[in-house]
Amino acid sequence: MYGPNDDFADDYNSYEHDAGERQYEGHSGDPRQDLEFEKHANNPNYHIPDEVRSFILHFQRCMKEAKIFEVGNCYETSYPKLTERYFKTEPWPLPESVILLVEKDVVFMILYKELYYRHLYARIQSGLTQEQRFESYYNYCNLFNFILNAEGPVPLEIPDQWLWDIIDEFIYQFQEFSKYRSKLNNKTDTEIEILKQNPKIWNVHSVLNVLHSLVEKSNINQQLEVYATQGDPDSVAGDFGRNPLYKMLGYFSLIGLLRLHSLLGDYYQAIKALENIELNKKSLYSRVPACQVTTYYYVGFAYLMMRRYQDATRSFANILLYIQRTMRLLPPTSYQTDFIKKMNEQMYTLLAMCLTLHPMRIDESIHMQMRDKVGDRHGRMQKGDIAAFQECFVFAAPRFLSPVPPNYDVPLANYHKEPSMLQTKVFLEEVRQQLLIPEIRSFLKLYTTMPISKLAAFLNLSEEEFRTQFLCFKHKMMNLVWTKGSSGLDGEFQAASEVDFYVDGDMIHIADTKVAARYGDFFIRQIHKLEEMNRTLKKSELSLHQQ
The missing domain is CATH 1.10.10 (Arc Repressor Mutant, subunit A)
Structure with missing residues (x-):
């Protein structure tokens, strides 16, 4: 288990101390993109559009007054709309411009920066500078230090969706930085020297430290244990755990640990992180679709790699049924919709792999969807085509990462694909044994x-x-x-x-060993249901007639 978060504060202070001495490469290599980016991203005097200005002030006011519904509406509706209208290919206004607008509201600025850097990662990925990657890390340091180092629960109300996105993005940016530092071919000597001098930036221990600290602060494992026995979670939650902010951050951190350990190839530890979450029961702790999909994807994948094919199949089938019901409820423009569609395709591929290695009966609607989406590859895998297994695994598996930086003193090369190649090799070796x-x-x-x-x-x-x-x-x-x-x-x-x-x-x-299905019992149950429905309809018709 990890201790307090002090290393984050130390990292941040040392960064502030010598920031002026550091040199960063601030260009993407595309002159047009750099010109467009610098037009306002590096200009604090850039005029913020009136509609955006009004949104930022309204967003800040809702945060200050703890209007959780309005905050959720700003985050899930207004922010994406303004992004599409003004910032589809450009960054949001520079934090230095916004801080003057919101009268140096420190907490709001930390949350604004979280959105600002997340947008950069999503839309300006190829133009991200080393400085921006570092700055995003230090902003997360500020956010988690503010939440974890307080003597009592901080007076901050954030919607569950945003809390999940914070944890999800935190791990995603760590994943991207791990890939970035392992691609050495196109880096300048200055960039490599800065990476050498800052080994704690996006260090795996720091990331694990945050997630474990949030779990401990919220007492979420104790709450889940009591909840599973029909008890009152508040009885063991403590002051922090009773606060919705800490409770949900603790819960989402457990899912974050599942994801992170899976990306590192430690599947036993990934499943162990959820030992107090009953996956096969509906939970009151998570109503965020993206969180549910992520949970079952990584649980199913971990089971697959542990050769527990029946459990993996059950996990994938359950969440694919959930997606069938949920997708209709999400707005078409929601970023969650795109995310879930992508995960949906990956999980049907993983399900086909499971059923090839371990045939079993699944829900008919899921089976038909799988046949439509991956029928050809499924057929090739059933014939023992190793290339088909490899193709499916590369498409559907997560993008694995190395927990340690590369050796900067050897000849420069790109090492970011090595973790995925290793996991692919391990999986295909298992497949060959079963051909x-x-x-x-x-x-x-x-x-x-x-x-x-x-x-x-x-x-x-x-x-x-x-x-x-x-x-x-x-x-x-x-x-x-x-x-x-x-x-x-x-x-x-x-x-x-x-x-x-x-x-x-x-x-x-x-x-x-399998007893043939007793179809007679099935038809008898359906006949009884039909008769009950007819009786109900007749009663309704009679009561209407009497009225």
Whole structure:
């Protein structure tokens, strides 16, 4: 566990002390883009459009007066509209211009800078300077120090959606900085020297420190534990945990830890971060669609990499059903809509991979959607096409990162793809071990007994090679499956195959393990539902007639 956040304050103070001595490369390399950017981004005297000026003042006033509904409306509706109208390809007004407008409101300026730098990352990615990446980091230092170092809960009300976006963007910018510092080919000597001198900037320990500190400050794990037993979470929340700001930041930090550990390739620790969250029950703690989608995506992916295919399939199927219901409720212009659409495509691909390695029955509507979206690649994977597995994994997996900076003293190169290449290699090695399992399963379904030599001949293998594959089949089809409890790491070992077998001498004895579905019971239940519906309709009709 990590201690207090003091290293953030130290980093910030040292940065302020020698900021004047530092040199940054402030251009993207595209003269037109640089000219457009500098037109107002580097000019504090730039005239802010009247509509934008009015919005900023209204936003600040709502924040000061703690009008949570109005703040949410400014953040989710007005801000995106103004972005599309005025700042689609340009940055928002420079903080130095805005601070004069809001009379040096320190807290509002920290939150404005969070939006300002987030917009830069989203819209001006290719033109981001090293200085801007550093400044964004220090602004997060200020924000989290303000929240965590206060003696009591800070008087700040922020909508859940914005709180989730803060945690989500914090991890995203760390991910982008890790990629940035690993791409050394096009960096100047000055940039590399600055990176060498500032190893604490976007350091993995600092990021973990923030997330763990928010979890501890909010007592969110204790609250979730009591909530799971139908108790009152406030009884263990403490002063900070009862405050909605700290409670939701604590909850979202757990999801952030899940994501961060997954990006680092530590899947056990990723699932462990959620050990007090019951994923298979509806929760009152999160009503943010993007958070729900992120949670199940990373949980499902972690299960996939841990070879818990049944749990991975369940996670993906559950969230894909949720997306089917939720997408209609989101406004078409919402940035969440684009995010969820992208994740939707990735999860259908991951689901196809799971079902190839571990066939099982899923919801018919999800199965049809999967067939429409990834039917061709799914078919290729079922035929044992390694290239199809690799193509799907590269498309659907998260962009992994290295927790440590590269060695700046070796010949310059780009190292940002190495973590992803390593994870791809690990996954494909697992796939290669299972390539013959679908074919073996198909033969076993046709017989009740057969000689080992005969089945080995069908597969063009020697008896020794076949026995190895047979043992592999037995081993790979035994999965740890979650059955009860809040921890996703818990489970029971279950045989996944619909056929089982044992070897007696040179003979294989085969038996079905799955009982055929009892369709009669299903139709009887539907008939009873129809009769109940008819009775209800007749009662309604009678009451209307009497009126």
